[in-house]
Amino acid sequence: MKIILFGPQGAGKGTYARMLVKEFNLEYIESGRLLREIKEQNTILGKKVKSLVDKGQLVPDELIGDIIRSKFHELENKDFVLDGFPRNLTQAKILDSILAEKHTKVDHVIEITLPEEETIRRLTARRTCSNCGQIYNLLIKNLTPKKEEICDICGKKLQIRKDDNPDAIKKRLEIYHKETEPISKYYEEQGILNIVDGVGLVDEVFNRILKIIKAE
Ligand code: AMP
16 A cells, blocks of 8 residues: 655644554654754754755755655565655656555645644644654643653654754745645546645544545
């Protein structure tokens, strides 16, 4: 099963992607995390990526396309859930070409929708594990850490993402509406788009996603 999850920041893509990985034993490809790993490296590329990501801007399509392509080579033909890529139409076409090289295609594209006020509210309360990337939210039931500021899974310290600040959030949402939302139409035309309401408890939203996947 090959799944793309997309939706505005804070819609819960990372949370549901991890749940899908567990449920169906999928590989998890998260473009934001791959880039955050690169930005921690003290290299020219790391510095370039840092300067864009911390401000909430997209990195060049060609760069993220190469990163995703090499990730797919590592995975061979395993099933996956893809989160954060594609972010625009150019990237959607890059993904098509990567998958065509592997003689495969996406089964489900799931767009999680969320009103803008809720997106902002959630992002300001988001915490991420500095080590394993697990996501928490101080405002969402079942997503609060058991011990304040500590990851339930690996015990490492939680942190606020550098780009979860008001200016970067604003920029990321602008880019989302302008560049990412149009991919919805692209996948709708291919008949593989499903829209899921992201408002609700984590388990409720996840069940909506499961229903779609299991129905097809
Ligand atoms: P995310 O964790 O998906 O919110 O991504 C965090 C940041 O990484 C974004 O705001 C961008 O700066 C960068 N990024 C992630 N995925 C992509 C992508 N597909 N194309 C370009 N930039 C990306």
